[in-house]
Amino acid sequence: MAVLCFAAMSKRLEMSVVTMPIIFTTIGYLGFLAGAELFPGEAEFEILHLLAEVTLVLLLFSDASQVRFANLRMSGGIPARMLLVAMPLAITFGTLVAHWVSPDQPWAVALLVAAILTPTDAALGQAVVTDKAIPENLREGIAVESGLNDGLAVPVVIMAALAAVEAGGAMAEGPDNLLLFGLAQITLGPIAGILVGALAAKFMDIAVERDFVTEAYRGIYFLSTAFLCYVAAELAGGNGLIAAFVGGLTFGNLRKSPSHFVSEFMESEGQLLTMATFLVFGLVLAPAGLAHASWQTAVLAIAFLTAVRIIPVVLSLTGTGLRWRDKLFLGWFGPRGLASILFGLLVMESYDIPGMDEVLACVVLTVLISIVLHGASAFPIVRAYGAGAAGK
Helix, strand or coil: CHHHHHHHHHHHHHHHCCHHHHHHHHHHHHHHHHCCCCCCCCCCHHHHHHHHHHHHHHHHHHHHHHCCCHHCHHHHHHHHHHHHHHHHHHHHHHHHHHHCCCCCCCCCEEEEEEEHHHCHHHHHHHHHCCCCCCCCHHHHHHHHHHHHHHHHHHHHHHHHHHHHHHHHCCCCCCHHHHHHHHHHHHHHHHHHHHHHHHHHHHHHHHHHHHCCCCHHHHHHHHHHHHHHHHHHHHHCCCCCCHHHHHHHHHHHHHHHCCCCHHHHHHHHHHHHHHHHHHHHHHHHHHHHHCCCCCCHHHHHHHHHHCCCHHHHHHHCCCCCCCCHHHHHHHCCCCCCCHHHHHHHHHHHHHHCCCCCCHHHHHHHHHHHCCCHHHHHHHHHHHHHHEEEEEEE
């Protein structure tokens, strides 16, 4: 019913400060207050884990497949600077801040928090990346950054989670085994992704050239490639999420045939998965996180949305010729949403990490604040840029 009503009012809502994440998170939380259960018993978190994994595989693959390597050099190199300079700085700065706020926690947990909360989600303020009132170079920078930073964060999240487990003494294997396992995850995953992505792109081009494939089945081929990357990596002992991301990059950059089916997927099936994720976030994760919220987690949430994000972005854009207004805009518009929710859910279900309740509380508070502030500020920012352009 919620999806039906939102779809019917979507055009009106696009022009308001009430965004899709705000609506579905609110509906989910109201469901929690009303005593609703998504699934009965202990099966709930297992099903949520599966939902998160499936959604993240498709998100990583589809986002990466839409980014061409040439785009990183476009718009004055803004996307490349934000990904290759600002992102590592943000993770480092975020780790220091997280450890300063909670010095009793291991450094690995601080790194895990930073890695989960660094990826951005432009969907929280779609108007910013679609409205032509915003200069094209800024829109391109935000879109490319949001499309790639979640995939780039995956190896850091995995290694930090493994290190946090080992630091808490919950892993039976010794440090050498942990190191070998981590190396296998971050090396075999990309190899599987490259091989599957390259072969899938080649087969798709041949099928299109010889008119073997119908329009409807291109989307199915696309989805199958994403999951094949994941399965191949897991069977080889690598990480399936890294494989999905690298496979998407490979598939998107090697494929020569038209790719409109990717954007069609993101606008239909992808949107449904996003709605489901925010609904689950409001129903399950938000209540669990808020129950363990404290002044430390509140300080961290605000820091990650402001200083930890803005300072590295502004520093990375030094020498680009951008105005301060534009640098601050790019720094501010780093919403936390889908990737952080999915990373948090997967880590919570897959690893026995000390202080996981506080980690979850920090993720929940950051996403909740971001949903409201970035969602509500997107349309006013667009209008401000439009007014500035009209006044010139």
